[in-house]
Amino acid sequence: MKLELRGITKRFGALTANDHIDLTVEPGEIHCLLGENGAGKSTLMNVLYGLYQADEGEILLDDDVQHFSGPGDAMNAGIGMVHQHFMLIPVFTVAENVMLGHEPTRLGGRLDLAAARAKVREISERFGFDVDPDAVVEELPVGVQQRVEIIKALSRDAKVLVFDEPTAVLTPQETDELMAIMRQLRDTGVAIVFITHKLREVREVADRITVIRLGKVVGEAQPTASNAELASMMVGRAVDLSIHKDPPKIGAEAFVVHDLTVIDAADQVVVSHVGFTVHAGEVLAIAGVQGNGQTELVEAILGVQNRVEGSIRLDGRELLGRSVGGVLDAGVGFVPEDRTDDGLVAEFTIAENLMLDRSTGAPFVRGGTLQLTELERFAEEKIAEFDIRAQGVTTHVGRLSGGNQQKVVLARELSRELRLLVVSQPTRGLDVGSIEFVHTRIVQTRDSGIPVVVVSTELDEVVTLADRIAVMYRGSIVGIVPGDTSREVLGLMMAGEKPAEVAA
Amino acid sequence: MTTATLTPSAAPIVHEKVIVRSLKVPIILDVFAIAALVFAFGIPRRGQSSFRLSTSTDFFQIPTVVLPTVATVVTVAILLVVVAILTHLLVAFSSRGRSPLWLSAVFTVLFLFLFLTWAGADLRGIPIPGLLVGGLALATPLVFGSLGGVLGERAGVVNVAIDGQLLFGAFSAALVGSATHSPWAGLVAAIVAGVLVSWVLAVFALRYWVDQVIVGVVLNVLVGGLTNFFYTKVFAQVPSLNHTTKFDTIDIPGLSQIPIIGPVFFQHTIIIYIMYIAVFVVWYALFKTRWGLRVRSVGEHPQAADTVGINVNRTRFWTVTVAGAVAGIGGAFYTLDSVSKFDKDITQGAGFIALAAVIFGQWHPIKAALAGLLFGFAENLQSTLGIIGSPVPSEFLLMLPYVVTIVAVAGLVGQSRAPAADGTPYIKS
Numbered sequence: 001m002k003l004e005l006r007g008i009t010k011r012f013g014a015l016t017a018n019d020h021i022d023l024t025v026e027p028g029e030i031h032c033l034l035g036e037n038g039a040g041k042s043t044l045m046n047v048l049y050g051l052y053q054a055d056e057g058e059i060l061l062d063d064d065v066q067h068f069s070g071p072g073d074a075m076n077a078g079i080g081m082v083h084q085h086f087m088l089i090p091v092f093t094v095a096e097n098v099m100l101g102h103e104p105t106r107l108g109g110r111l112d113l114a115a116a117r118a119k120v121r122e123i124s125e126r127f128g129f130d131v132d133p134d135a136v137v138e139e140l141p142v143g144v145q146q147r148v149e150i151i152k153a154l155s156r157d158a159k160v161l162v163f164d165e166p167t168a169v170l171t172p173q174e175t176d177e178l179m180a181i182m183r184q185l186r187d188t189g190v191a192i193v194f195i196t197h198k199l200r201e202v203r204e205v206a207d208r209i210t211v212i213r214l215g216k217v218v219g220e221a222q223p224t225a226s227n228a229e230l231a232s233m234m235v236g237r238a239v240d241l242s243i244h245k246d247p248p249k250i251g252a253e254a255f256v257v258h259d260l261t262v263i264d265a266a267d268q269v270v271v272s273h274v275g276f277t278v279h280a281g282e283v284l285a286i287a288g289v290q291g292n293g294q295t296e297l298v299e300a301i302l303g304v305q306n307r308v309e310g311s312i313r314l315d316g317r318e319l320l321g322r323s324v325g326g327v328l329d330a331g332v333g334f335v336p337e338d339r340t341d342d343g344l345v346a347e348f349t350i351a352e353n354l355m356l357d358r359s360t361g362a363p364f365v366r367g368g369t370l371q372l373t374e375l376e377r378f379a380e381e382k383i384a385e386f387d388i389r390a391q392g393v394t395t396h397v398g399r400l401s402g403g404n405q406q407k408v409v410l411a412r413e414l415s416r417e418l419r420l421l422v423v424s425q426p427t428r429g430l431d432v433g434s435i436e437f438v439h440t441r442i443v444q445t446r447d448s449g450i451p452v453v454v455v456s457t458e459l460d461e462v463v464t465l466a467d468r469i470a471v472m473y474r475g476s477i478v479g480i481v482p483g484d485t486s487r488e489v490l491g492l493m494m495a496g497e498k499p500a501e502v503a504a
Numbered sequence: 505m506t507t508a509t510l511t512p513s514a515a516p517i518v519h520e521k522v523i524v525r526s527l528k529v530p531i532i533l534d535v536f537a538i539a540a541l542v543f544a545f546g547i548p549r550r551g552q553s554s555f556r557l558s559t560s561t562d563f564f565q566i567p568t569v570v571l572p573t574v575a576t577v578v579t580v581a582i583l584l585v586v587v588a589i590l591t592h593l594l595v596a597f598s599s600r601g602r603s604p605l606w607l608s609a610v611f612t613v614l615f616l617f618l619f620l621t622w623a624g625a626d627l628r629g630i631p632i633p634g635l636l637v638g639g640l641a642l643a644t645p646l647v648f649g650s651l652g653g654v655l656g657e658r659a660g661v662v663n664v665a666i667d668g669q670l671l672f673g674a675f676s677a678a679l680v681g682s683a684t685h686s687p688w689a690g691l692v693a694a695i696v697a698g699v700l701v702s703w704v705l706a707v708f709a710l711r712y713w714v715d716q717v718i719v720g721v722v723l724n725v726l727v728g729g730l731t732n733f734f735y736t737k738v739f740a741q742v743p744s745l746n747h748t749t750k751f752d753t754i755d756i757p758g759l760s761q762i763p764i765i766g767p768v769f770f771q772h773t774i775i776i777y778i779m780y781i782a783v784f785v786v787w788y789a790l791f792k793t794r795w796g797l798r799v800r801s802v803g804e805h806p807q808a809a810d811t812v813g814i815n816v817n818r819t820r821f822w823t824v825t826v827a828g829a830v831a832g833i834g835g836a837f838y839t840l841d842s843v844s845k846f847d848k849d850i851t852q853g854a855g856f857i858a859l860a861a862v863i864f865g866q867w868h869p870i871k872a873a874l875a876g877l878l879f880g881f882a883e884n885l886q887s888t889l890g891i892i893g894s895p896v897p898s899e900f901l902l903m904l905p906y907v908v909t910i911v912a913v914a915g916l917v918g919q920s921r922a923p924a925a926d927g928t929p930y931i932k933s
Binding site for chain 2: 049051070071072073075076081083086087088089090091092096099100101102103105108109110111152263267268269
């Protein structure tokens with residue numbers, strides 16, 4: 001089935017998220033929609049899927065104009081979507097998830113689970129998926145959950161399949177498998193829209209590429225285009241994809257984690273006997289697919305996990321057992337993975353956010369009163385230093401873009417006397433310009449002789465920043481390897497394999 | 505190296521689990537075991553305790569059981585100490601690190617038996633069927649209320665207004681039942697009343713995204729005030745409007761004559777038989793039908809439900825409507841079965857106990873109904889002991905149902921998980 005979008009425009013208040021976008025996807029092709037975070041790709045797909053109503057423009061399937069008032073209409077018309085955040089009910093089984101919304105029933109509305117299971121098995125076998133229809137979704141690895149999403153779309157005979165940033169949660173090997181599945185689907189005549197901001201994947205799988213910037217189509221590109229060409233189209237200026245980084249000047253052992261075990265509220269061992277050492281002037285990256293214990297490890301370092309065993313020593317002093325305040329006072333700077341929930345108070349101003357972790361005394365508090373002049377001066381200085389684009393120090397942080405929010409967090413953490421910097425997912429959801437900025441600041445921090453721990457699920461980021469890489473899998477460190485280790489080896493390690501050439 | 509292909513394993517992720525040896529349960533049992541020892545040796549009561557097991561309508565009569573008080577209490581107290589020690593040992597040494605739930609249940613039953621024996625010394629004899637029948641009666645509004653709660657919360661709408669629904673149901677049943685002289689009309693009125701209250705909840709929660717707990721609390725106060733007003737202004741002036749025809753008791757032929765079971769379960773009005781059916785129907789509908797799958801999906805992950813074409817707010821609205829209807833029937837019990845007139849605050853906060861039963865029952869209709877029965881029994885134990893003249897001060901016994909509720913909900917629930925989207929409005933961007 002041929003999909004055609006004509007002049008789609010979608011506004012949110014003053015913001016135009018999609019500005020007269022045209023897009024044609026032929027059956028049997030993989031059409032990549034390339035654009036930065038916030039370029040309007042997901043908005044466009046939500047319009048296509050009936051989740052949003054377009055302000056202008058029309059959607060055509062095989063040259064018939066469609067009117068979708070909800071996802072149900074889009075699905076009935078043959079559009080399927082594999083969402084970035086899986087639209088699966090965690091406590092349901094695979095079969096229940098697949099049948100939801102078009103349930104086969106027997107007499108009296110009784111669910112026909114047998115039919116649903118058979119359907120899952122049939123599709124699963126057709127594509128070699130190996131998915132158990134009775135498995136509970138939340139207990140499955142993310143790669144398998146994604147296959148459930150695909151099965152869900154196929155069970156409704158989708159002829160146009162949209163993949164929205166599908167590789168964000170996958171290991172490199174799982175990504176390769178997904179690409180193979182996409183090709184297989186294409187060869188059966190399905191029209192595929194593949195949304196991504198990852199250049200490598202685009203070049204590998206796309207038949208055609210449409211680039212979107214700031215809500216507008218800026219042009220088509222060939223899969224043969226180079227990374228630099230695609231990146232400059234996406235960003236609108238020439239981009240240097242690699243940052244300047246001198247070889248590290250490794251100092252003494254500074255941060256030592258030894259035999260660390262973290263147990264979560266459900267009594268599960270989420271971090272298991274983890275140990276590593278970071279030297280002064282070195283970046284240790286902790287790589288791994290989301291959900292393999294990185295979050296809990298970082299929380300244990302900061303002191304917000306309460307069932308932790310082992311030891312965490314910074315410059316010879318034990319951090320474990322200290323309160324969060326005690327850990328911060330010991331000189332730990334921390335950039336959390338979720339800046340909107342854990343990093344900032346959205347309803348506070350930039351200035352107030354900049355002093356959040358220094359509310360106990362001088363220079364911002366004297367005798368229980370805020371020193372507003374001092375705070376304002378400090379905030380003005382940081383806004384200039386970190387290039388925070390905002391109207392002023394009293395702008396509420398919630399109104400800033402993701403990149404500027406992250407700069408506020410960085411400014412706060414880096415303007416203290418640091419002995420260790422821990423950053424988690426530092427560039428998640430940021431535009432290319434901000435990514436460059438954040439990466440540069442992290443490297444500068446390293447060069448000033450501070451040990452840095454970077455936790456990231458993005459392999460590109462890990463490779464860019466790391467002097468050494470520790471790979472986590474299911475709560476343990478699979479191995480610690482040099483920063484120039486090949487992606488294939490890292491990918492295998494992220495899946496829990498320990499390649500022979502990796503030393504213990 | 506060669507390009508690696510790695511199929512993600514479809515096997516579930518199995519995390520290593522640590523064994524937590526929690527002393528919570530053993531310590532609770534210790535406290536009760538010590539209390540048992542106090543009953544046995546500290547403040548012993550002499551004489552004989554008798555338990556009446558049969559009623560006059562039974563097929564055959566089971567003779568009244570008479571036990572020597574001191575010997576029985578001492579024996580059971582020692583048994584309780586043994587069970588408590590056993591629990592300690594199981595927690596300390598067993599591979600699972602905890603004692604099985606049935607052991608706690610055995611302990612509870614034994615303790616109850618000890619207490620009744622002790623309290624019933626030299627009295628007329630404790631009527632066991634009466635104790636259970638009364639418990640079932642007191643539990644009926646709780647069970648209906650908790651079913652209403654389970655339905656609402658499974659769909660993602662917290663229903664704190666259960667008490668309001670019960671109260672308005674009771675009021676409407678009394679009014680319409682009196683005016684028409686038909687309990688059936690009263691029952692229908694109670695259902696309508698429950699639905700009306702839940703519609704207010706639904707409109708504020710689903711349309712205006714007001715905090716559901718706050719709406720629920722406000723609704724309880726509103727219904728309380730409204731019914732009090734009509735009680736003093738209307739019912740007090742025109743007493744004939746507050747004198748309903750009750751439902752007749754229907755004895756199920758055969759079943760009703762079985763000793764103990766018969767009088768407890770099969771000599772009731774239609775409302776209690778509706779309750780038996782309702783528990784089963786709610787369970788079946790939630791877990792075996794298309795409707796139930798959709799209700800649970802909007803309560804767990806409304807956006808996922810939306811993306812497969814399920815209208816989240818419509819589903820929630822109708823589920824809350826059904827929940828209100830069910831709770832309304834529970835309200836009718838007060839005025840069409842229990843007593844034939846409405847009284848101020850006749851529910852006495854039963855809706856809140858029903859809410860506790862929802863949580864204790866882990867959002868499962870059958871477990872919630874059992875929790876409701878437990879709470880009802882605790883309440884009746886208190887009044888029965890008061891009537892037979894037990895030595896425990898009645899003011900103290902008044903606490904009993906609430907203590908049971910708190911201990912049950914706080915201490916023994918373990919890890920129960922509410923529907924993920926419970927209480928969160930679904931706002932489409």
